Amino acid sequence: MGVQSILPESELPVTLTATPPVTRPDLMQDQPPIQLKPPLKWAGGKRWLVPHLKPHWENHRHRRYVEPFCGGLAVPLGLQPSYAWLNDNNQHLIEFYRWVQRGLQMEIPVANDRDLYYHYRATFNQNVRDGRQRDKTTSELFYYLNRTCYNGLCRFNRKGEFNVPFGSYKRINYLEDFSPYCQMLDPWRFTTADFESMKLEPDDFVYADPPYDVPFVQYSQYGFNWDDQVRLAKWLASHLGPTIISNQATERIVSLYRQLGYQLHYYTAPRRISCNGDRTPAIEVLALRNI
């Protein structure tokens, strides 16, 4: 049974229209609004959801914005909170953002070239083995690998080595100067930890975008399993402030969020269920509490 068949008519998914620009009024007084694109490619990026999250956020923009699975930063760059706590358990990602906060200027030569790619991949893995994850060069290499690898994937083998192949793109635009991001990212706090170790303040606004639940599979991407989905839903059900979770609307996710008293809204995501056959549009759920 598909998830659509279990939804009442009032909960049927909304089909999306074009993404309107999002601006930050407090920065607009003296200068034109800044529209910053996520600097990395990131699986499951939620740029398309920003227009749907924005009306919920607008009533709470005086609060601290907290995102326990911040990934590619698509949502905070869209909502532009003044204060944010952004967490992800991918340490390389967070180290990269910390360098961006400091106005990263790329110094390594970059090119869309297979040999250079594999050379830099080996150098990145050696740096990590040598305990140099926090070095500026390691973050530059991480950026280069993300732009140049296959589909912007971030995948590691059992030894912790980045092992995504070369992407074979016709053209890649590499950023050299990240200083345009400094003003926005400066007041934001970045941490790397499992989400549940975050000590939330009761009035935090939380938007959580965990790895998708994959039906009939115990382990999904990033090793996030069903127990983790339950752990997250329960953790946030006890949060006193406004909370939103987004996820793939599988039957078990819909049932879990309903049981815990979340209010549910559905959207048609701009992606298909699977790239190898099933062309059904994916249905995404937003689960709200205290909004």
Ligand SMILES: C[S@@+](CC[C@H](N)C(=O)[O-])C[C@H]1O[C@@H](n2cnc3c(N)ncnc32)[C@H](O)[C@@H]1O
């Ligand atoms: C769907 S992505 C988030 C995408 C993000 N909202 C965006 O728009 O780019 C999920 C993220 O959760 C992170 N993650 C996986 N397990 C985690 C955990 N236990 N605690 C914190 N972050 C985790 C992954 O590294 C990944 O970046």
